[in-house]
Amino acid sequence: MEFFSLVEPHLAQVNAMLEEQLLTDNELIQEVAQYLLLASGKRLRPALVLLSGQFGVSPEPFQAKRLVEVATAVEMIHMATLVHDDIIDDAVLRRGMPAVRTQFSNAVAVLSGDFLFASAFRLFSRAGDLAIVELAAKVVHVMCVGEIYQNMDHGRIATEEAYWKRIEAKTGFFLETSCRLGALATGVPEEIQVPLARYGHHIGLAYQVVDDLLDWLANPEKLGKAILEDVAAGVYTLPIIHALGQPAYGGAVQEILSAAEPGRHVEELRQILVQSGALDYAKVQAEHHIAQALDMCGQLPASPARSALEELAEFVLAREY
Numbered sequence: 469m470e471f472f473s474l475v476e477p478h479l480a481q482v483n484a485m486l487e488e489q490l491l492t493d494n495e496l497i498q499e500v501a502q503y504l505l506l507a508s509g510k511r512l513r514p515a516l517v518l519l520s521g522q523f524g525v526s527p528e529p530f531q532a533k534r535l536v537e538v539a540t541a542v543e544m545i546h547m548a549t550l551v552h553d554d555i556i557d558d559a560v561l562r563r564g565m566p567a568v569r570t571q572f573s574n575a576v577a578v579l580s581g582d583f584l585f586a587s588a589f590r591l592f593s594r595a596g597d598l599a600i601v602e603l604a605a606k607v608v609h610v611m612c613v614g615e616i617y618q619n620m621d622h623g624r625i626a627t628e629e630a631y632w633k634r635i636e637a638k639t640g641f642f643l644e645t646s647c648r649l650g651a652l653a654t655g656v657p658e659e660i661q662v663p664l665a666r667y668g669h670h671i672g673l674a675y676q677v678v679d680d681l682l683d684w685l686a687n688p689e690k691l692g693k694a695i696l697e698d699v700a701a702g703v704y705t706l707p708i709i710h711a712l713g714q715p716a717y718g719g720a721v722q723e724i725l726s727a728a729e730p731g732r733h734v735e736e737l738r739q740i741l742v743q744s745g746a747l748d749y750a751k752v753q754a755e756h757h758i759a760q761a762l763d764m765c766g767q768l769p770a771s772p773a774r775s776a777l778e779e780l781a782e783f784v785l786a787r788e789y
């Protein structure tokens with residue numbers, strides 16, 4: 469991933485800081501922390517923080533340190549949400565390894581997720597800027613609401629409008645906020661913060677649509693998590709919602725979803741999603757948001773950071789993991 473090269477040294481500092489922040493004298497939590505550090509994930513959100521921070525006014529050392537702290541704390545929030553999300557979704561694999569809940573237990577996953585959240589906020593507060601802490605709290609608040617909506621819709625057909633609202637809360641706002649937090653950490657002027665935040669919002673929506681598509685299409689080895697899990701977990705994403713709305717296919721989809729164990733018919737469902745063009749439809753929606761993200765880049769000053777954000781946008785569409 470080319471776009472990482474610009475912030476590579478900072479990302480190395482993020483990894484080191486993660487390790488340092490997760491140190492504790494509780495041996496169980498320490499074991500979980502070490503386990504989580506083994507498989508690192510793509511570090512997309514810290515990359516967004518770091519790249520957004522590059523538009524800051526003066527790259528003085530204090531700001532550089534603060535930027536790395538914020539990027540690290542953002543990844544800790546992400547890790548916490550994944551550890552908890554896998555409990556809710558009954559997921560077995562994460563980042564190519566057994567999920568924390570599988571390797572340890574649900575109880576350990578709840579507690580270590582909380583530990584990660586608390587550690588993230590300890591680090592955010594170091595920035596000494598209430599706006600940063602407040603925004604970080606808001607992002608967790610919004611994500612919780614998104615996951616609660618999804619849970620309430622469990623096994624229920626949502627409208628497309630409800631889908632967009634849900635993924636905005638789950639992912640759109642987090643990626644938007646990652647950009648915003650990076651910008652706040654280095655004092656990026658408001659007129660640059662606005663397109664950065666809009667960029668993050670569109671990237672975030674596209675990112676979740678693609679994640680939902682990958683659940684149907686990915687090679688699970690590459691993806692590092694199991695596929696065909698959303699329907700089995702009662703989570704109906706954009707392709708399903710779209711196919712349901714088509715007269716020629718809606719009935720068949722409905723029938724499968726009403727079966728005692730819809731998870732047993734996912735192959736059949738996948739065929740319908742291909743034939744009905746529902747997977748293509750979702751891809752076009754993701755492309756549409758990436759196009760809007762690229763438009764926002766056009767409002768940023770030309771710089772290596774802007775080019776990296778453009779490359780990152782292309783990656784979101786092309787990714788297979």
Ligand code: IPE
Binds near residue numbers: 509676
């Ligand atoms: C997974 O996020 C959860 C979603 C919001 C789709 P990532 O795909 O960024 O996961 P990692 O951090 O690379 O493992």
Ligand code: IPE
Binds near residue numbers: 554
């Ligand atoms: C996760 O969404 C989004 C969060 C905010 C935790 P998913 O449930 O689709 O993510 P994966 O597929 O488990 O990574």
Ligand code: MG
Binds near residue numbers: 554
């Ligand atoms: Mg999940």
Ligand code: MG
Binds near residue numbers: 679680683
């Ligand atoms: Mg998913």
